[in-house]
Amino acid sequence: MDSQNFDMGDIDIAWCPGCGDFAILKILKQALAALEIAPQELVVVSGIGQAAKIPQYLKCNYFNGLHGRALPPATAIKAANPALTVIAESGDGDMYGEGGNHFIHTIRRNPDLTNIVHNNMVYGLTKGQASPTSQRDFKTPVQVHGVCLEPFNPLAAAIALDASFVARAFAGDAEQTVEIFNKAITHKGYSLVDVLQPCVSYNKINTYQWFKANTYYLDETYEPTDRTKAFEKACQTDKLALGVFYMSPEKATFEENLVAYRKDKSPLWQRQPNKEKIQNLIESIKNM
Amino acid sequence: MGRESSTQSGDVSIVLCGPAGMGIQTVESLLTRILKQAGYNVFATREYMSRIRGGSNSTEIRVSSNRVCAFVNRIDILVGLDKNAIRHLEKRISSDTVILADISSFGAGFDQSRWTFVNAEFTQIASDIGNKLYSNIVSVGTITGIFGIEEDVVTSCVSQRFGSKSEKIVRENVEAAEGGYQIGCKLVDSGKISIDIQPDSSVEEQMLLSGTEAVGLGAMAGGCNFIASYPMSPSTGVLAFMAKHSADFGLVVEQAEDEIAAINMSIGAWYAGARGMVTTSGGGFALMTEGISLSGMLETPVVVHLAQRPGPATGLPTRTEQGDLELALYAGHGEFVRIILAPGRVEEAFYLTQSAFDLADKYQVPVIILTDHYLVDCYYNISCPDLTDVKIENHIHQTQADYRRYELTANGISPRGIPGYGSGLVCVDSDEHDQSGHITEDLDLRVNMVDKRLRKLDALKNEILQPQLWPYENYKNLVICWGSTYHIVKEALAQLGCDDTSMLHYSQVYPLHPDTAGYLNKAAKTVIVEGNATGQFCKLIKLHTGLEVDGKILKYSGLSFTVEEVAESLDKMLD
Numbered sequence: 001m002d003s004q005n006f007d008m009g010d011i012d013i014a015w016c017p018g019c020g021d022f023a024i025l026k027i028l029k030q031a032l033a034a035l036e037i038a039p040q041e042l043v044v045v046s047g048i049g050q051a052a053k054i055p056q057y058l059k060c061n062y063f064n065g066l067h068g069r070a071l072p073p074a075t076a077i078k079a080a081n082p083a084l085t086v087i088a089e090s091g092d093g094d095m096y097g098e099g100g101n102h103f104i105h106t107i108r109r110n111p112d113l114t115n116i117v118h119n120n121m122v123y124g125l126t127k128g129q130a131s132p133t134s135q136r137d138f139k140t141p142v143q144v145h146g147v148c149l150e151p152f153n154p155l156a157a158a159i160a161l162d163a164s165f166v167a168r169a170f171a172g173d174a175e176q177t178v179e180i181f182n183k184a185i186t187h188k189g190y191s192l193v194d195v196l197q198p199c200v201s202y203n204k205i206n207t208y209q210w211f212k213a214n215t216y217y218l219d220e221t222y223e224p225t226d227r228t229k230a231f232e233k234a235c236q237t238d239k240l241a242l243g244v245f246y247m248s249p250e251k252a253t254f255e256e257n258l259v260a261y262r263k264d265k266s267p268l269w270q271r272q273p274n275k276e277k278i279q280n281l282i283e284s285i286k287n288m
Numbered sequence: 289m290g291r292e293s294s295t296q297s298g299d300v301s302i303v304l305c306g307p308a309g310m311g312i313q314t315v316e317s318l319l320t321r322i323l324k325q326a327g328y329n330v331f332a333t334r335e336y337m338s339r340i341r342g343g344s345n346s347t348e349i350r351v352s353s354n355r356v357c358a359f360v361n362r363i364d365i366l367v368g369l370d371k372n373a374i375r376h377l378e379k380r381i382s383s384d385t386v387i388l389a390d391i392s393s394f395g396a397g398f399d400q401s402r403w404t405f406v407n408a409e410f411t412q413i414a415s416d417i418g419n420k421l422y423s424n425i426v427s428v429g430t431i432t433g434i435f436g437i438e439e440d441v442v443t444s445c446v447s448q449r450f451g452s453k454s455e456k457i458v459r460e461n462v463e464a465a466e467g468g469y470q471i472g473c474k475l476v477d478s479g480k481i482s483i484d485i486q487p488d489s490s491v492e493e494q495m496l497l498s499g500t501e502a503v504g505l506g507a508m509a510g511g512c513n514f515i516a517s518y519p520m521s522p523s524t525g526v527l528a529f530m531a532k533h534s535a536d537f538g539l540v541v542e543q544a545e546d547e548i549a550a551i552n553m554s555i556g557a558w559y560a561g562a563r564g565m566v567t568t569s570g571g572g573f574a575l576m577t578e579g580i581s582l583s584g585m586l587e588t589p590v591v592v593h594l595a596q597r598p599g600p601a602t603g604l605p606t607r608t609e610q611g612d613l614e615l616a617l618y619a620g621h622g623e624f625v626r627i628i629l630a631p632g633r634v635e636e637a638f639y640l641t642q643s644a645f646d647l648a649d650k651y652q653v654p655v656i657i658l659t660d661h662y663l664v665d666c667y668y669n670i671s672c673p674d675l676t677d678v679k680i681e682n683h684i685h686q687t688q689a690d691y692r693r694y695e696l697t698a699n700g701i702s703p704r705g706i707p708g709y710g711s712g713l714v715c716v717d718s719d720e721h722d723q724s725g726h727i728t729e730d731l732d733l734r735v736n737m738v739d740k741r742l743r744k745l746d747a748l749k750n751e752i753l754q755p756q757l758w759p760y761e762n763y764k765n766l767v768i769c770w771g772s773t774y775h776i777v778k779e780a781l782a783q784l785g786c787d788d789t790s791m792l793h794y795s796q797v798y799p800l801h802p803d804t805a806g807y808l809n810k811a812a813k814t815v816i817v818e819g820n821a822t823g824q825f826c827k828l829i830k831l832h833t834g835l836e837v838d839g840k841i842l843k844y845s846g847l848s849f850t851v852e853e854v855a856e857s858l859d860k861m862l863d
Contacts, residue, residue: 045556061714062716105545105549268560269561270561273511285501
């Protein structure tokens with residue numbers, strides 16, 4: 001499939017020139033095309049922020065919901081119709097800050113969806129405040145004396161929660177990131193891809209050059225099934241590793257665990273209430 | 289006020305009281321089932337403390353010849369399982385109350401002279417059988433003996449209840465019930481207690497149903513196949529009910545990490561074509577309010593069961609109130625259409641919950657079912673809900689390639705597609721959006737979209753439930769109420785026996801029925817009965833009709849209104 005299948009044509013895009021979001025959009029289209037996923041079978045769920053605008057610029061079904069709340073509807077959409085491919089995509093503030101609780105519990109639930117997080121270590125749409133992943137001493141109009149909170153480490157948190165699939169990518173490297181997206185989308189279970197991405201307007205520290213100088217790829221000898229090793233890699237923050245950090249031993253997905261699909265595989269929208277069965281239940285309550 | 293004298297007859301109020309963890313609920317559920325099986329009309333309501341052990345919890349069971357379904361203050365027979373029970377209910381015990389208790393278990397120094405005690409050796413009989421814990425079942429047996437229910441009915445109900453336990457436990461429970469039964473018969477023979485209530489064989493064909501079960505069954509009958517919620521009293525029973533039947537009925541039931549996740553999940557489920565709901569109470573609903581607004585903007589339906597309890601904040605977790613009407617009315621930022629239903633009776637909780645799913649689907653708006661602790665927790669015998677005439681509507685639209693989710697239409701309702709059904713794409717956006725669902729800052733379009741969303745209010749006006757006027761078409765006094773107070777106000781009016789006073793009960797509180805002003809204008813005097821401190825429905829009526837209600841009867845102690853207090857207040861207020 002050609003990635004142009006996902007193009008929206010001549011549209012006005014609200015991102016700043018040079019924003020890493022453009023690169024991620026292009027990469028996502030390439031990955032989806034490579035996987036032959038039809039726009040009709042795809043649902044992209046996002047929250048609020050510049051990154052969360054991504055489905056607006058992609059030909060697909062989408063649910064652009066509330067700030068921080070992409071994961072709960074994404075989980076429910078997959079649970080209501082497991083045949084759909086579901087991607088939950090937003091920025092670091094949305095997923096790790098406002099939606100932090102959902103991030104934890106979605107990993108525990110393990111729905112078969114892909115969680116792509118644009119991580120530029122700053123708030124863009126609200127004009128440059130610290131995000132949960134901003135590095136220490138990062139100065140902003142609100143954090144005027146510099147950030148003094150420990151940066152949130154999404155990979156370490158996900159591995160600690162035994163997430164099904166955990167990866168980090170860099171928006172400046174299309175080739176490798178397409179590969180990582182492909183793996184994440186085809187992986188059965190919850191997949192996290194934290195995508196490092198510069199913010200050209202509000203983060204003058206973590207630039208393209210900075211990311212290039214401070215990242216490296218996990219090599220071929222790296223074994224992503226070793227959780228302890230993965231955690232160690234995730235905790236390494238002087239240089240940031242890229243690639244697939246961790247894949248948990250195979251476990252049932254949220255949808256597979258649902259009793260709703262034990263006898264009937266059809267999506268919920270195709271089901272009608274069984275009046276006779278409900279009438280029988282009423283009768284059994286009567287005789288209780 | 290023209291009035292005939294009326295006395296309570298053919299109606300006995302039995303109250304069971306004891307500490308949490310002592311099996312009051314077992315006694316209550318067993319006793320009510322035996323009574324119903326024997327053809328007696330039964331109503332039960334509990335009040336309990338927010339704790340797992342100890343304290344004093346009580347259940348009122350009303351048994352009657354003609355069905356009554358309301359909380360009364362009066363206690364005819366009090367079964368006190370410990371001495372604290374007497375203290376707990378002191379204000380409700382009158383000279384006519386017979387206290388049935390094992391006084392030996394109250395300890396030395398207990399002054400029984402102030403009240404009418406009938407000693408019953410519950411503990412002794414239980415100990416003789418082998419365990420003091422059986423004293424509860426002895427008390428059940430005693431009540432059934434007093435009613436003169438056939439002993440076979442009693443023993444078969446007891447055997448059925450404990451059927452899953454070992455043979456020894458079943459036998460001992462049956463023995464305990466039989467022992468109690470003999471006490472009951474002796475009390476009647478000796479003339480210490482007498483009861484004059486006629487069983488009615490048609491009751492046997494009815495079912496005992498609680499508000500919680502009615503909401504759960506109604507949801508299933510309404511095609512609900514997805515529920516995500518976070519536990520919160522008194523709403524959790526609905527979640528547990530759905531979970532219990534999830535495997536049989538193919539329901540997705542998920543305990544969310546918080547109420548925010550719960551409502552966002554349910555909206556997501558509707559987006560994908562499921563019929564989703566949440567069940568919660570005030571505090572949880574407060575957390576969901578951004579989600580209510582989201583449902584309004586996305587025009588993705590959602591059904592919320594909001595079981596009220598007293599606030600603010602944590603308030604009284606196990607008590608009742610009608611204090612969240614304004615929260616439900618105004619929850620969510622921005623302007624959008626919603627529907628708020630407030631069932632007054634258990635059977636109505638079934639039918640209105642069922643219809644809530646069709647309404648939500650048809651108008652693509654949030655529908656809130658506003659109950660309270662009193663309604664969800666009480667139960668009584670009702671005719672079994674009949675699904676024969678229940679029609680499940682389906683408003684899902686198969687999309688074409690050029691599908692636009694927010695097509696501007698005359699009635700404001702745009703055909704609702706779902707992802708994966710048809711060749712179109714379904715784009716929904718919490719930002720202001722164009723007809724295709726894409727973000728826009730075209731401010732003319734913004735105005736068109738607001739107008740489109742609000743037009744749905746006109747579209748649904750024909751389906752607003754008519755408030756129920758009872759008993760007279762023409763009246764001098766009008767008593768207005770809504771939600772769970774239906775039977776209480778009705779019985780209070782019946783007790784007063786006025787021939788010039790009617791009740792106007794609202795089962796849908798929003799949008800307010802357009803005939804409201806007409807009803808009020810017909811009355812010389814209007815009084816409202818509400819379980820809150822500020823008269824929230826009264827304010828809503830004023831807002832929409834400009835009319836002031838003349839008198840307010842308000843209660844916000846955490847307990848439900850009693851029939852007597854409503855009757856007494858009305859008696860003072862009405863001419």
